[in-house]
Amino acid sequence: QKEVEQNSGPLSVPEGAIASLNCTYSDRGSQSFFWYRQYSGKSPELIMSIYSNGDKEDGRFTAQLNKASQYVSLLIRDSQPSDSATYLCAVNIKSNAGKSTFGDGTTLTVKP
Amino acid sequence: GAVVSQHPSRVICKSGTSVKIECRSLDFQATTMFWYRQFPKQSLMLMATSNEGSKATYEQGVEKDKFLINHASLTLSTLTVTSAHPEDSSFYICSARPGATYEQYFGPGTRLTVT
Numbered sequence: 001q002k003e004v005e006q007n008s009g010p011l012s013v014p015e016g017a018i019a020s021l022n023c024t025y026s027d028r029g030s031q032s033f034f035w036y037r038q039y040s041g042k043s044p045e046l047i048m049s050i051y052s053n054g055d056k057e058d059g060r061f062t063a064q065l066n067k068a069s070q071y072v073s074l075l076i077r078d079s080q081p082s083d084s085a086t087y088l089c090a091v092n093i094k095s096n097a098g099k100s101t102f103g104d105g106t107t108l109t110v111k112p
Numbered sequence: 113g114a115v116v117s118q119h120p121s122r123v124i125c126k127s128g129t130s131v132k133i134e135c136r137s138l139d140f141q142a143t144t145m146f147w148y149r150q151f152p153k154q155s156l157m158l159m160a161t162s163n164e165g166s167k168a169t170y171e172q173g174v175e176k177d178k179f180l181i182n183h184a185s186l187t188l189s190t191l192t193v194t195s196a197h198p199e200d201s202s203f204y205i206c207s208a209r210p211g212a213t214y215e216q217y218f219g220p221g222t223r224l225t226v227t
Contacts, residue, residue, distance in 0.1 A: 102155065
């Protein structure tokens with residue numbers, strides 16, 4: 001079992017729809033959770049961080065964390081073609097020397 | 113804020129030569145920097161963790177004598193690919209972590225082609 005699992009996709013949604021990206025992790029000691037966006041041929045970019053159970057909203061993005069279920073998700077409201085990218089989920093375990101464990105990413109395509 | 117630069121953005125070198133890549137945090141001090149490699153259509157792969165003033169910690173399977181990492185200051189880390197071969201051709205990306213959080217800020221990456 002991978003430490004951080006994501007559905008590789010591709011996930012395709014129409015413009016204006018809500019895109020839902022999911023991530024599960026295996027280590028219950030995980031404390032910090034991040035979503036990065038990576039456009040094709042570019043490096044990742046941090047878009048959200050979440051540390052406690054519940055929802056965290058930033059513009060069109062909402063991160064949701066459920067530590068009991070070991071599940072973190074990212075919702076993108078009013079999806080735009082410019083949101084088409086690979087979304088990487090990353091998890092930090094305090095004992096892991098500050099390294100983040102990344103999922104393999106979910107590729108999202110938003111169709112006009 | 114939280115800008116990380118990388119230089120060069122693209123490099124082509126001949127097999128057997130060495131290439132140095134620089135990673136700088138421009139507006140914050142990075143106690144920890146990370147070096148990743150990513151092949152086309154593949155996942156991000158952590159190569160090593162670099163802490164200022166100490167030796168880098170390499171991931172399993174990464175040759176430390178081939179990929180030399182130096183983190184001389186709180187804003188600069190370098191990766192030197194020694195005796196590069198065509199199989200080392202890849203997208204090398206650094207990231208920097210400010211001391212207070214676990215968030216990582218990535219540089220734009222260096223595309224290395226070894227001919």
